[in-house]
Amino acid sequence: MDTAQVSAPGGAPTDRHRRRVATAAALASAVEWYDYFVFGIAAALVLGDLYFPAGSASAGVLAAFATFAVGFLARPIGGVIAGQLGDQRGRKPMLVLALTLMGIATTGIGLLPTYETIGIAAPLLLVLLRVMQGIAVGAQWGGAMLMATEYAPEGKRGLYGSLVQLGVPIGVVTANTVFLVAGSLTDDATFASWGWRVPFLVGFLVLALAWYIHARVDETPEFRAAERALAEQEKAATRSPLRTILRHHLGTVFLAGGSFAVNTATFYIIVTGVLDYSTRELGMERSAVLTVSLCVSLTQLALIPASAALSDRVGRLRVYAFGAVGLLVWAVPLFLLIDTKSLLWLAVGTFVTSCFLSIMYGPQAALFAELFTAETRYTGASLGYQIAAVLGGGLAPFIMVLLLEATGTSMAVSGYIVGLAVIALVSIRVLAKRAAART
Numbered sequence: 001m002d003t004a005q006v007s008a009p010g011g012a013p014t015d016r017h018r019r020r021v022a023t024a025a026a027l028a029s030a031v032e033w034y035d036y037f038v039f040g041i042a043a044a045l046v047l048g049d050l051y052f053p054a055g056s057a058s059a060g061v062l063a064a065f066a067t068f069a070v071g072f073l074a075r076p077i078g079g080v081i082a083g084q085l086g087d088q089r090g091r092k093p094m095l096v097l098a099l100t101l102m103g104i105a106t107t108g109i110g111l112l113p114t115y116e117t118i119g120i121a122a123p124l125l126l127v128l129l130r131v132m133q134g135i136a137v138g139a140q141w142g143g144a145m146l147m148a149t150e151y152a153p154e155g156k157r158g159l160y161g162s163l164v165q166l167g168v169p170i171g172v173v174t175a176n177t178v179f180l181v182a183g184s185l186t187d188d189a190t191f192a193s194w195g196w197r198v199p200f201l202v203g204f205l206v207l208a209l210a211w212y213i214h215a216r217v218d219e220t221p222e223f224r225a226a227e228r229a230l231a232e233q234e235k236a237a238t239r240s241p242l243r244t245i246l247r248h249h250l251g252t253v254f255l256a257g258g259s260f261a262v263n264t265a266t267f268y269i270i271v272t273g274v275l276d277y278s279t280r281e282l283g284m285e286r287s288a289v290l291t292v293s294l295c296v297s298l299t300q301l302a303l304i305p306a307s308a309a310l311s312d313r314v315g316r317l318r319v320y321a322f323g324a325v326g327l328l329v330w331a332v333p334l335f336l337l338i339d340t341k342s343l344l345w346l347a348v349g350t351f352v353t354s355c356f357l358s359i360m361y362g363p364q365a366a367l368f369a370e371l372f373t374a375e376t377r378y379t380g381a382s383l384g385y386q387i388a389a390v391l392g393g394g395l396a397p398f399i400m401v402l403l404l405e406a407t408g409t410s411m412a413v414s415g416y417i418v419g420l421a422v423i424a425l426v427s428i429r430v431l432a433k434r435a436a437a438r439t
């Protein structure tokens with residue numbers, strides 16, 4: 001690449017190159033999350049019947065959601081591997097590898113025969129491909145987040161990091177849209193036969209983006225600076241970012257994870273768990289609920305960068321904590337509104353929830369990046385995020401179904417959210433005290 005086009009005098013990246021990198025990182029995040037979310041929607045709608053035939057609808061959904069959770073259990077593996085290599089070899093190669101793995105896994109799910117065709121091999125292969133998706137998204141987030149934040153101009157790290165966070169609502173909107181289109185063009189039998197596969201087969205387009213990032217995007221300036229410093233100290237051959245994190249920063253990793261678990265859990269509850277609950281238990285119409293989810297996700301496109309920009313001015317933890325308090329307070333009203341079986345009140349409940357999620361999610365990328373030094377940032381930030389994903393997101397829809405089956409009331413799910421919100425606020429408080437002690 002022509003360095004005159006990417007570096008201003010003095011070696012700093014040009015504004016044009018910063019925008020190119022930020023756009024590429026945001027697109028990488030969006031397509032990865034799209035591929036990841038289509039599985040959650042399919043798990044709520046069809047995968048239980050097709051891959052886990054059982055005596056009851058609840059058992060099939062539980063099996064499908066358990067497979068959904070397996071992807072989250074695999075995410076720390078991707079975070080550890082990509083974090084270690086990303087802190088040693090660079091952010092970009094790991095991001096390209098994650099995109100490639102996700103494209104292969106998602107396309108494979110779209111082509112996978114059902115239980116009726118190949119028997120027990122079908123659910124086993126489905127789990128394997130879901131594990132590959134989990135490893136890919138675990139590797140992707142840290143790479144995309146650091147590509148954006150480490151290229152950010154002074155005072156705009158929160159805003160640039162939020163561009164990667166926008167991948168989540170973009171992925172949700174796109175996944176819901178493709179499922180709505182597939183459902184509208186097919187009847188129920190056709191949708192169950194092959195219509196649900198279409199959203200997965202779109203996933204192969206991620207491979208084109210992987211090639212673009214490989215060919216057109218440079219490594220981040222902060223990583224290159226850290227690499228040069230380590231080379232001068234003759235430590236590059238022996239350093240282990242993972243060992244450094246485990247020995248000296250493990251508490252920070254768990255605090256980061258504890259602060260964010262409520263966000264991931266609540267997000268997957270309203271995106272996936274509520275889709276199953278409202279259609280199977282409350283008898284609401286599938287396309288209407290998907291449309292509500294799509295519209296609610298669109299609001300995050302404005303709220304996420306707005307909250308991130310605010311955090312650049314007033315502080316990450318202050319904005320982050322406000323979102324956690326909102327989730328704590330709103331957990332009970334959310335399900336009281338959903339249980340009315342009114343599409344309007346479902347929209348109101350999930351919209352307010354989405355606002356508080358966005359307020360937390362906007363500054364989260366920059367917050368996690370700033371918890372660690374450049375030499376260990378990929379590893380530390382990825383581990384914190386993926387621990388939250390396992391404790392919160394991956395198990396949330398599964399736990400929601402179990403709680404509903406065991407208690408017969410949605411207030412049990414509200415209690416689950418409240419408990420995670422309390423853990424988040426305690427973790428944020430400790431992080432704030434540590435930050436104050438360093439100043």
